Every structure is written in C-alpha cells, then in structure tokens.
Amino acid sequence: MALKALVVASLLSAPAAALAQAPTVSPLGREPLPDPAQEARAAALMRELRCLTCQNQSIAESDAPQAEAMRAVVRERIRAGAAPEEVRAELIDRYGDWVTFRPPARPDTWALWAMPVVALLVGALVARRLFR
Template sequence: MTRPALAAFCLAFAMPLAAQQTMPPAPFAYRQLEDPAQEAAAQELMETLRCLKCQSQSIADSDAPMAGDMRHQVRIRVAAGESPDEIRSWLIQRYGDYVSYKPAVSATTWPLFAIPLLLIAVAGAILLRRFRKRA
C-alpha cells in the first residue's frame, strides 16, 4: 500500500470517532422533574414526540443526544407552566410536522389522511366490479 492510500484509509476509519458528541447531556435529559404531576405530563408528551435521529422511537425511549435535548426542553417548559399543546406547537414549529406522532390535519398533512381512504375506495370499487361480473 502506498503512503497516501494508507493515510486515506486511516482517515476514513478515524472520521466516525471525530463525529462523536463531546458535549455533556442537558440537565433534564435523564433527570425527572421533582413534581410527579409535572413529570407525568412531560412523560405523556414525550411519548408522542418522535426522535429525529432514530426515526422509529419516541424521545422518551431514545438515547440519542438530540432526544435528550428534546426531553430537557419538554421538562423545563412543563416546569415553567407551559401546556403540552404549547410545547408541541413550539417543537413542530422548530422541527416540522414530522416530530409529532399525532400530526394535525393541515395544508401540508392532509394527503397523509386522504390517500389511505382513497386507496380503500379504489380497492372496494375494483372488488365490487369483479363480484358483479361473476354474478
């Protein structure tokens, strides 16, 4: 192996190490709120928010640093007295509709609700035509 090729090979395997996060986790990423009612409200909200790094886990279940930051934001906002709807709106405004497992029907999300219904109607029409031809 030539020296430049060896250097490129070593650099390619060293890059993931350089990408590791060196920042400590946010204070409320892994620590619960002292008030059990507030923590329950925060936990309930965190179960309905998607981790943007993991994409298949809620921020309550994810160990990704970004999910920890989002848990921290949810907990400090709940402790400050904000309602879950206000926090959800803030997170959607910041990260987009994708962050919520319960998207609201809007100009950008209506196809998510309409297309499955349209596919069911088309499948029903096809099945109905086939049964009429046989009878």
C-alpha cells in the same frame, strides 16, 4: 506497504475520533423531574413527539442527541409550569406538524388523513381486477 497501512489506520480511527466529541445537553434531557406529576406529563408528551433524527421513534425512545435536546426542552417548559399542549404547540411552530405523531386535521393536511383510505380503495380495486 507502509503507506497503505497508514491509510487503513487513519480510515479506521476516523469514526472513533468523531464519536469522541459528545454533544453538550442539559441534564434535564437525561434526568427525570423531581415532581412525579410533572414528570408524568412530560413523559406522556415525549411519547407523542417524533424524533427529528430517527423519524419513526418518539423522543422518549430515541438516543439521538436531537431527541435528548428536545426532551430537555420539554422538561424545562413543564418544570416552568407550561401545559403539555403549550409545549407541543411551541415545538410544532418550531419544527412543523411533522414533529408530532398526531398531526392536526386542517385543510392543508386533509390529503395526509385521506391517503390511507385512498390506498385501501385502490388496493381493493386492484385486487378485484386481479381475482376476476
């Protein structure tokens, strides 16, 4: 009985122990830039970049440590004088086109852009056959 209680207690305390070690992130990930114009450019860019952990949230919305680190990178680069397009290009080079909510239209991404149209056409054809 004591062994069962010990196993249950250790299983219940494991998540708390894992959460006890918070990742270290630059304060720039949390604090806005002192210049309002720079912060506005950084915030607009953060809304366009996808969180790599949450996948369907922007890094501006996400609380994931990865998103916080990406926010810090965006703010550091904007503070250093980089244009938002330069920062976006750097992050795309690092993480791929998937990191942005607006992937570029290139020959290798045409299927991505065409898929909604193809899905609508297939759906219309299926609906037409079903309701005949």
